[in-house]
Amino acid sequence: MDMSTQRDVWLAQTVEDAMEPGLPICDPHHHFWDRDGDRYMLEQLTEDVSGGHNIAQTVFIECHSMYRAHGPDEMRSVGEIEFVQGIAAQSASGQYGPTEVAAGIVGNANLMLGSAVQPALEALIAASSNRFRGIRFSCGWDASPQVSPGSPNTPGMLMDSRLREGFNCLRNLGLSFDALVYHTQLADLADLAGAFPDATIILNHIGRPLGVGPYAGKRDEVFADWQKGIAAVAEHENVVVKLGGFGNVISGYDWHQRPIPPTSTELADTIAPWIMYCIEQFGPERCMFESNFPVDKNSYAYTNGWNAFKRVTAGFSDPEKAAMFQGTAVKAYRL
Template identity: 80%
Template sequence: MSIQREAWLGQNVEEAIDPGLPICDPHHHFWDREGDRYLLDQLTQDLGGGHNVAQTVFIECHSMYRAKGPEEMRAVGETEFVQGISAQSASGQYGSTEVAAGIISNANLMLGDAVAPVLESHVAASANRFRGIRFSCAWDASPEVTAGRSSTPGMLGDATFRAGFDRLQRMGLSFDALVYHTQLGELADLAGAFPDATIILNHIGRPLGVGPYAGRRDEVFADWQTGISAVATHENVVVKLGGFGNVISGYDWHQRDVPPGSEELADTIRPWLDYCIEHFGPERCMFESNFPVDKASYPYTTAWNAFKRVTSAYSDAEKAAMFQGTAVRAYRL
């Protein structure tokens, strides 16, 4: 994150609402890219805004893959990398948050049953924290929408993919599903075919707001509702509430002179969140930061303030589930 971007975010600093509420942030990344670094120091700075973040879960982002060795095994380098950061956090020198208490890495499920050695290597690299994989299946026909790496149309129903998925679930590992809202019906079919698998839907199903979907928010919302309703009927799926700051959502906060405050953010995202909570129930919902991706649009403290504003009328038990309990259970922390 550039100095200029940090200065932009610093124009709208808020104090944390309900700072005592325990939080598990089940979705953030670490990377060290040219001109863009987000490691433990940067996360610790964001965590310092006043919210009570007790644990976090790292989600794969193609970071620190091995430079050598079989192609399918290179992703294990990411688990090794984050396992080291987890140990660094466990020293206590970076605050009380258990950073990367769970690790979700990548493995190519299109290897079919041959993905087993890759999964076993992830487990060996982090026997105490590795919990599952995210293998992006996000695909759209429009060249203006960025497809996930290695994604192809219909992947969720592909027999080879499902053989790999079956191996994953038989090893007791979870699957983070990264799809677009147009693919939610396919995900519902996968969930029905594997009722014993734990599937964690990322970013409320990633409703699109760019390319051919720009300026069609009401239509996208209606299509998304249909998909969410189908997915929610499957008890083995839980949903992450967040991801709105990604520019693919089409809200364009990143282009404004000043980032949005939590009141505006809450008003904007409330219809999406209310619909998810209504259909999944609090016990199958978890709030997420999606940092530093969502940091393109608003600060960390603002994001959690917005989530707390949206849920202000919920019971203490319901808040406890959505802010920590569901994530802790789904990721076996």
């Protein structure tokens, strides 16, 4: 039994019926990959989104999948866009259900190349002229090897003049930037947002508050530091935030190690303080819920995750829910 099958058997123990099944959702953050023992392609996503929630559209986010094996390094990520463009065409046939899969596509380009990143950005656009929306470039760095072992990233990347030169190329092409950072780097992201107030910046996974390595067992301290960073970023109107990513093991919740996965009620109780603070700071019109699948699938089922989000936001108005579950994502990714 491969890793994917073992995970599905484990998750099946607590799968729930979907709450508020009529609420339209845009899932603005999922991946596709075909790795040794771990396959997540259109068939697997289709099975997840068919669990009862009204997933109208999705956005694919880069994950270093299907890069070209040959050619200049800075151009190899174009292969990922070509790959997902094909999956989106499969979905558009209607043979895989009503969800418009990969209605938006976010790729990868090395902004540390400075202005030399321009040809790569143009190649990414050419690979998907109708769906490509922007890039995600990981800037996550921490001194602890337990947080990001083997990462090539360096401290202060968001402040680096080379990255900002590359970012300017991105901005000039009208592309969005998905920011993948840790909570300890939110002040730098706020600085970047202030330097480019007309660029759309999408903060991934509520800023990735850490719960492993030197941050393990320090949830209250991390939460306080994270709040300061979120407040600083939220001051910039050009930043929107994705509410999710709690199932990543770096969050430190260890759901993936339990004999039975969490229910949506347990998830909601755990994630509510983080989500409510983000909504308080950004407002519903700048918040979007995300699945982060299949990364978060290691911790909970797709249907349960969206149920948890709906439990947390039960007290919000219909227009506010419409923004957080669909409208903000549709606007940010120009769907």
